[in-house]
Amino acid sequence: DFIHEHREKYFTQNDFEFVGLDVHKTSSPHPLALHVLERPMQKRLTARQNDINHYARVNDYRFSSEINWEVHHFEKFKFFEFHLLEYQRNKLAGNFDQDIRWVISDVTYTDGILMAREEHHLTVLVLDLVKEKTAFTVTKDNVRQLKALEKKARQDQKQPPVLDNLSQFLVDQPSYYIEGVGYQILIYRKERLLSANEIVELHDFAEKFIEVIPGSD
Numbered sequence: 001d002f003i004h005e006h007r008e009k010y011f012t013q014n015d016f017e018f019v020g021l022d023v024h025k026t027s028s029p030h031p032l033a034l035h036v037l038e039r040p041m042q043k044r045l046t047a048r049q050n051d052i053n054h055y056a057r058v059n060d061y062r063f064s065s066e067i068n069w070e071v072h073h074f075e076k077f078k079f080f081e082f083h084l085l086e087y088q089r090n091k092l093a094g095n096f097d098q099d100i101r102w103v104i105s106d107v108t109y110t111d112g113i114l115m116a117r118e119e120h121h122l123t124v125l126v127l128d129l130v131k132e133k134t135a136f137t138v139t140k141d142n143v144r145q146l147k148a149l150e151k152k153a154r155q156d157q158k159q160p161p162v163l164d165n166l167s168q169f170l171v172d173q174p175s176y177y178i179e180g181v182g183y184q185i186l187i188y189r190k191e192r193l194l195s196a197n198e199i200v201e202l203h204d205f206a207e208k209f210i211e212v213i214p215g216s217d
Contacts (some may be wrong), residue, residue, distance in 0.1 A: 084111070089106050136180045
């Protein structure tokens with residue numbers, strides 16, 4: 001309407017035309033919808049993203065900083081049972097021994113209702129296994145209890161409990177939350193975004209962990 005009024009007011013004696021509308025995007029499918037010229041925004045990575053991207057390039061992994069709304073596969077894990085998943089981003093992906101795929105990403109989820117809703121961010125690793133495993137959960141408290149039992153036995157000068165390979169591995173490592181469902185295993189260390197160095201540690205932990213999973217040989 002504005003264009004037609006402009007023509008009638010200022011160009012009553014001569015023909016005129018507007019050029020360049022074909023490179024504009026419409027705000028809706030309506031034929032009279034607003035046309036907007038979108039300028040491509042320069043994407044700048046944060047220092048953390050640059051560090052992760054560098055780690056990916058050095059190790060021939062894949063990294064994407066884009067927001068990814070595909071988060072439904074997280075819903076199977078008990079940890080996210082009472083959280084509302086929003087999106088994931090900063091995906092770092094690769095393979096262990098060409099068979100086991102893994103993805104590290106920053107997951108955003110919310111708790112609460114409406115105005116009281118709180119947003120949380122968490123860096124997690126998901127392993128895609130070749131063989132299906134029985135569902136299990138290893139919490140940080142479980143690991144701390146194992147470490148406490150071993151420490152108390154040593155203090156009492158008693159023989160430490162004989163642990164299987166998996167339990168001994170968990171005792172020797174920092175405490176992680178580990179949950180397995182079907183062909184996938186979820187691992188995280190701290191309920192926040194991890195630094196680039198902590199992401200490398202998470203990756204290394206997962207690579208060692210798959211070697212002690214029962215039935216992995």
